[in-house]
Amino acid sequence: MTLLPYAGGTLVALVLPRLLYPVLALDILLWGLFAVSVDLLLGFGGLLSFGHAAFWGFGGYAGAITAKALGVPFPVAAVVGAVSAAALAVPFGFLAIRRRGIYFAMVTLAFAQMLFYLANEWRALTGGENGVQGVPRVLPGLSVGRSIDFYYAALPLVIVGFALAIRIVHSPFGHVLVAIRDNEARAQALGYHTWRYKLLAFALSGGLAGLAGALFALGHGFASLDLLHWTTSGTAVLMTILGGIGTLWGSLVGAAVVLLVRDTLTNVPEASGVVTGAIFVVIVLAFRRGLWPTLADLIRLARSRSLGS
Amino acid sequence: MEYVALQLFNGLANGSFYALLSLGLAVIFGVLRVVNFAHGAFYMLGAFGAYLLLQDFGVGFWPALAIAPLAIGLAAMGLERLLIRRLYGLDPLYNFLLTFGLTLIIQDGMRLRFGLQGQPYPAPAELGGSLSLGPVGYPVYRLFVIVFSLAVCVLVWYLIERTRVGMVVRASTERPELTRALGINVDRWVTPVFGFGVALAALGGVLAAPMRNVSPLMGSELIIFTFAVVVIGGMGSIVGAVVAGFLVGILASLAAVFDPALENVLAFALMAVVLLVRPAGLFGSVDRT
Numbered sequence: 001m002t003l004l005p006y007a008g009g010t011l012v013a014l015v016l017p018r019l020l021y022p023v024l025a026l027d028i029l030l031w032g033l034f035a036v037s038v039d040l041l042l043g044f045g046g047l048l049s050f051g052h053a054a055f056w057g058f059g060g061y062a063g064a065i066t067a068k069a070l071g072v073p074f075p076v077a078a079v080v081g082a083v084s085a086a087a088l089a090v091p092f093g094f095l096a097i098r099r100r101g102i103y104f105a106m107v108t109l110a111f112a113q114m115l116f117y118l119a120n121e122w123r124a125l126t127g128g129e130n131g132v133q134g135v136p137r138v139l140p141g142l143s144v145g146r147s148i149d150f151y152y153a154a155l156p157l158v159i160v161g162f163a164l165a166i167r168i169v170h171s172p173f174g175h176v177l178v179a180i181r182d183n184e185a186r187a188q189a190l191g192y193h194t195w196r197y198k199l200l201a202f203a204l205s206g207g208l209a210g211l212a213g214a215l216f217a218l219g220h221g222f223a224s225l226d227l228l229h230w231t232t233s234g235t236a237v238l239m240t241i242l243g244g245i246g247t248l249w250g251s252l253v254g255a256a257v258v259l260l261v262r263d264t265l266t267n268v269p270e271a272s273g274v275v276t277g278a279i280f281v282v283i284v285l286a287f288r289r290g291l292w293p294t295l296a297d298l299i300r301l302a303r304s305r306s307l308g309s
Numbered sequence: 310m311e312y313v314a315l316q317l318f319n320g321l322a323n324g325s326f327y328a329l330l331s332l333g334l335a336v337i338f339g340v341l342r343v344v345n346f347a348h349g350a351f352y353m354l355g356a357f358g359a360y361l362l363l364q365d366f367g368v369g370f371w372p373a374l375a376i377a378p379l380a381i382g383l384a385a386m387g388l389e390r391l392l393i394r395r396l397y398g399l400d401p402l403y404n405f406l407l408t409f410g411l412t413l414i415i416q417d418g419m420r421l422r423f424g425l426q427g428q429p430y431p432a433p434a435e436l437g438g439s440l441s442l443g444p445v446g447y448p449v450y451r452l453f454v455i456v457f458s459l460a461v462c463v464l465v466w467y468l469i470e471r472t473r474v475g476m477v478v479r480a481s482t483e484r485p486e487l488t489r490a491l492g493i494n495v496d497r498w499v500t501p502v503f504g505f506g507v508a509l510a511a512l513g514g515v516l517a518a519p520m521r522n523v524s525p526l527m528g529s530e531l532i533i534f535t536f537a538v539v540v541i542g543g544m545g546s547i548v549g550a551v552v553a554g555f556l557v558g559i560l561a562s563l564a565a566v567f568d569p570a571l572e573n574v575l576a577f578a579l580m581a582v583v584l585l586v587r588p589a590g591l592f593g594s595v596d597r598t
Contacts, residue, residue: 048402050405095581095584095585096584098584098588099540099584099588101400101401101402102405103544105344105402105405106536106539106540107540109533109536110533110537110540110576110577110580111577111581113530113533113577114574114577114578117570117573121570121573121574230533234409234413241406268421270417270418270420270421271417271421272417273413273414273416273417273420274413274414274417274418274421276413277409277412277413277414277415277417278410279410280406280407280410281392281411281414284403284406284410285392285395285407288403
């Protein structure tokens with residue numbers, strides 16, 4: 001019974017590129033993993049990172065540059081991206097967790113913006129405004145040139161990332177994290193070095209965002225400054241909240257909804273910002289529960305009705 | 310040497326905007342416990358207000374300096390009544406997210422209407438030309454911006470620290486329940502304070518119009534710098550906001566003397582140092598949230 005969402009999720013992931021076009025399906029998958037990394041911190045650690053674009057982008061650049069310079073198979077480049085992002089998250093997290101709540105959000109946002117400027121200035125490495133272009137995606141023994149092939153080749157890595165997030169949440173470490181979220185002083189009184197838990201959670205979350213960002217850059221064949229932009233961080237937060245904070249699954253649903261809405265507006269990019277902002281305003285004011293808990297309630301209701309009749 | 314002196318003045322001019330914006334943020338945060346992400350968008354609207362007043366109605370700089378902040382402040386009061394007010398009981402993060410959403414709507418709405426191209430706005434004729442200051446000549450308009458902003462900052466400080474209205478606002482900041490118990494209607498001040506803080510941002514926008522191109526994205530990066538300034542100065546501290554604003558402006562411009570790439574990064578590096586050494590900020594006291 002508890003395996004049902006996993007089986008269902010895998011099935012949806014398998015048929016998704018047949019229902020939509022493969023690039024959009026890949027975007028949903030990777031933005032979904034990105035939003036999951038935000039939810040890991042927000043839903044279970046109570047830390048709202050408004051600068052997760054730093055890790056998504058750093059992973060993206062690291063993965064793209066590795067693949068281009070060394071010509072390694074794309075999963076290797078993706079892992080390099082994930083590890084680099086996790087490593088970057090250690091100093092950022094070390095400084096950011098010195099503040100809480102709204103300050104934490106502001107500090108993470110500021111650090112991400114610093115990285116944006118650095119990437120813009122360091123043209124020799126990042127290509128500045130042009131970005132890193134012509135990133136090869138190779139996998140010995142398989143052809144991953146077509147988007148749909150790349151989708152299925154990248155899917156196992158995304159599933160591993162998502163499974164990792166679920167594993168973290170259900171581990172003793174995850175429970176301590178929730179205890180810190182609910183009452184940090186009490187967790188400290190129980191003898192936990194809470195900052196260590198917060199820092200590790202931040203690094204793990206950064207690593208997941210980096211994995212998603214690296215696969216995103218490899219899948220699209222380029223890494224650009226957009227990856228590091230502050231609106232990118234905001235979009236990931238929006239997906240998490242729309243899906244339902246602290247549900248992990250909801251982040252995937254949130255990502256799908258936001259990207260599907262945006263996909264209908266590709267002709268007018270400015271309108272996409274207005275619509276994203278409007279969704280933000282509406283869910284924050286009137287729909288803070290999010291889609292996943294609402295969906296779960298509806299299913300439960302339907303099931304009890306069918307049992308009753 | 311001349312370049313250093315020039316950069317010093319540029320730093321003061323940039324710092325004026327940081328100070329005006331972080332001052333407004335601090336005043337709003339003090340009373341409402343709201344970190345207003347849309348502050349940069351209101352700054353941009355201030356600049357557009359001046360631009361449109363001139364284009365469509367032929368209203369010049371000086372009237373615009375009063376009209377635009379007033380109109381935008383009033384509009385913000387409506388926004389506070391309509392939306393922001395609904396989230397007061399909740400975690401302040403929700404209002405941060407709400408104002409983030411509003412930022413996207415305002416900013417991209419303006420992009421739809423005006424495009425990305427920056428619009429020039431002429432400096433008032435009385436403030437044209439440049440003034441010789443020792444080794445360098447410096448545009449009169451920029452000197453005016455520095456002096457005017459400083460005067461506004463001092464005025465706001467006086468208003469909050471030395472007048473009866475300011476006393477009520479400070480009291481409701483520190484002990485809202487106790488202030489209510491003393492028979493003061495705290496809620497009455499919430500909406501005007503929000504409008505006032507936003508008007509300061511719009512005032513910054515009008516001042517910026519002749520210096521920088523008027524464009525829909527002009528506030529989006531400024532707001533993130535302002536957040537760094539606020540973390541450096543200590544949130545909620547009026548003096549901290551102003552001092553940190555000018556400090557960041559000057560240091561960033563001086564850093565650009567060594568390497569232009571440093572200018573944008575310095576504010577954030579400074580923030581990192583402050584977080585390490587004095588997490589509450591230079592003028593911050595207790596961590597309230």
